[in-house]
Amino acid sequence: MSLRNTSACWGIVARSLHWLFFLLIVGAWYAVEMREEFPKGSPGRGEWMSLHKALGTTVFFLVWLRLGWRLTGDVPAPLPGPRWQQKTSAVVHGLLYVMMIAMPLSGLVMSQFADRPVSWFGLFQIPVFVTPDKEVAEQIADLHEEVLWPVLLTLVVVHGLAALWHHFVLKDDTLRRMLFPRRPS
Numbered sequence: 139m140s141l142r143n144t145s146a147c148w149g150i151v152a153r154s155l156h157w158l159f160f161l162l163i164v165g166a167w168y169a170v171e172m173r174e175e176f177p178k179g180s181p182g183r184g185e186w187m188s189l190h191k192a193l194g195t196t197v198f199f200l201v202w203l204r205l206g207w208r209l210t211g212d213v214p215a216p217l218p219g220p221r222w223q224q225k226t227s228a229v230v231h232g233l234l235y236v237m238m239i240a241m242p243l244s245g246l247v248m249s250q251f252a253d254r255p256v257s258w259f260g261l262f263q264i265p266v267f268v269t270p271d272k273e274v275a276e277q278i279a280d281l282h283e284e285v286l287w288p289v290l291l292t293l294v295v296v297h298g299l300a301a302l303w304h305h306f307v308l309k310d311d312t313l314r315r316m317l318f319p320r321r322p323s
Contacts, residue, residue: 139319143212147315155204156316159197159238163294166193191249192259198242205235217310230297237290244282251275 142149148156169190176183216224246264249256252275256264304312 143214145212145215147214149211150318151207153316153318155200155207159200159204160294162193162197162200163238163290166190166197169193188257188260191245191256194242194245195256195258195264197238198246201235201238204238214315217304217312219308219310227300230293230300233289234293234297237286237293241282241286241290244278244286248275248278248282251278 139147140149141151143152169186173183173186173190176186216227246256247268250266250268251271253270253272255266258264301313301316304310305314
């Protein structure tokens with residue numbers, strides 16, 4: 139398998155980034171859910187929230203690498219199918235990229251307005267660019283939790299269901315092109 143994409147298939151870098159983003163997003167979701175198991179102000183709650191922020195920050199910075207990789211190389215041609223499917227796929231993929239920027243960016247800005255530091259795995263802190271304002275932080279929190287999260291979740295579910303539909307119903311190579319090939323026995 140090639141590092142770079144070809145007109146027929148995704149390369150190892152694109153495949154690796156695809157599944158890394160899936161793991162980062164699931165990890166960020168899991169961390170914020172685990173935070174709820176601890177009382178407010180407890181160290182455990184703070185540790186899960188720090189992990190949530192670090193994973194989200196990782197998504198934000200890596201998405202630019204992923205976009206650069208995608209824009210500077212070949213993209214496999216869509217498999218034959220109805221035009222509406224190809225258009226829908228393009229829209230869903232585009233919105234997923236938008237959400238991988240908007241979701242962590244809103245979390246970062248919300249934390250800064252709330253005067254809560256964002257550390258990247260304890261190695262360094264993201265510089266603060268705003269003056270704390272609790273009211274603005276609450277508005278961005280609503281956007282982050284009540285608008286962007288449901289949109290991201292819906293897009294991920296639609297993306298996954300479409301891949302499974304292609305694999306099990308249409309029996310085409312859409313999903314196989316993003317999986318890592320098995321080594322021959």
